[in-house]
Amino acid sequence: MYLTRIISVQSFKGGTGKSTITANLAVTLAHLSKRVGVVDLDLEGPGLHVIFGISDGDVRGTINDVLQRSIPVSQAVIDLTSRIRLKDGYLVFVPAGHTLEEILKILDTGFNLFTFKNVLEELGKIYRLDYLLIDSHPGIEKDTLLAMALCDYLVLISRVDQQDLFGSGVMTEVAGQLNKPVVVILNMVPSSVNEKESKKISDRLTELFGLxxxxxxxxxxxxxxxxxxxVFVLERPKDPLTRRFTEIAMKMLEAIETGPSEEFSTTGRAAGSLA
Ligand SMILES: Nc1ncnc2c1ncn2[C@@H]1O[C@H](COP(=O)(O)OP(=O)(O)OP(=O)(O)O)[C@@H](O)[C@H]1O
Ligand SMILES: [Mg+2]
Structure with a gap:
């Protein structure tokens, strides 16, 4: 059976950069010759289709249809490989329904863990994926818990805002219960926070939550x-931030593929105060 590593990208608070980082990491991993799939599981506020430049005409089905078992997953898959002009890698995307009707319908019906598990397995198998990235809605709710339960690795995106950092502790507590390896990416660090302060915040997260x-x-x-x-890395291939995405992707590949890894932690301590 093909080994597909499932990475769930989550955050406690909204707007931390999950979708942006998911799209950029996915493209970067594909550029590093990996076969990559991306699922938009932010069923309440989908946005990845916008970042990937998907028009309505490209969509033959959505993850909503698949999870409601009205179409096979292959019908919802959009192949982005040629759009990003890859030499070796491969990138496919499953969009979420973005009309009001679709959003309300899936909120009403929900979906179950086993259907979702089968869909992820099928995607991995049919498209021989090395990595499957799941973009999520923020916070703790049913969909994010299911994604956490089914992933192999959890990537938490947090701003250095105290609300986010505290929330990352809460997410880690759940991940710890599920025994999932977690890693944090701090995002949107203001220029006023220098490297030393940023390191202090990282150390505090380790000390408090084992993150x-x-x-x-x-x-x-x-x-x-x-x-x-x-997708930023496609539009600005020479930008220093694009290089940072390559570094992150390579660090993740090394941590995952050559493990056991120090990068990810599974200690999920109870969330406490950051103060
Ligand atoms: N490092 C960054 N610097 C500046 N802006 C950023 C950075 N990362 C993301 N953004 C911007 O922040 C906004 C929110 O990003 P994004 O939509 O990726 O967050 P999200 O966590 O997916 O949000 P939601 O919780 O609503 O799904 C976007 O306008 C995005 O362009
Ligand atoms: Mg998002």
Missing amino acids: RVLTALPFNSDVLENLSMG
Whole structure:
């Protein structure tokens, strides 16, 4: 059977950069010759289709249809390989339904763990994926818990905002119960927070929650000004931030493929106060 590693990208608070990082990491992993799949599981607020530049005409089905068992997963898959002009890698994307009707319907019906598990397994098998990235809705709710339960690795995205950092502790507590390896990416670190302070925050996360921080990405106005219209690493291949994404992807590959790894932690301690 094909070994597909499932990585769930989550955060406690919204707007931390999950979708942006998922899209950029997926493209970077594909550029590193990996076969990559991405599922938009933010069923309440889907957005990855915008970042990937998917138009309505490209969509033959959504993850909502698949989870409601009205179509096979292959019908919802969009092959992005040629769009990103890959030499060796491969990238497929499963969008979420973004009309009001679709969103309300899936909120009403929900979906079950076993259907979701089968869908992920099928995706991995049919497309021989090395990595399957799942973008999520923020916070603790049924879908994020299911994604956490089914993933092999959890990547938590957090700003250095105290609300986010505290929330990362809560997410880690759940991941710890599920025995999932977790790593944190700090994102949108303001320029006023220097490297020493950023390291102090990382150390505090380790001390309090047993969390490891993979990297700290700066706030970058070019990302914001891109208005989520496109994948940054594709649009600015020579930008220092693109290099940072390559470093993150390589660090993750090394941690996952050559483990046991120090990068991910499974200690999930009870969330406490950051103060
Ligand atoms: N490092 C960064 N610097 C500046 N802006 C960023 C950075 N990362 C993400 N952004 C911007 O922040 C906004 C939120 O990002 P994104 O949509 O990826 O977050 P999210 O966690 O997926 O949000 P949601 O919880 O709503 O799904 C977007 O406008 C995005 O372009
Ligand atoms: Mg998002």
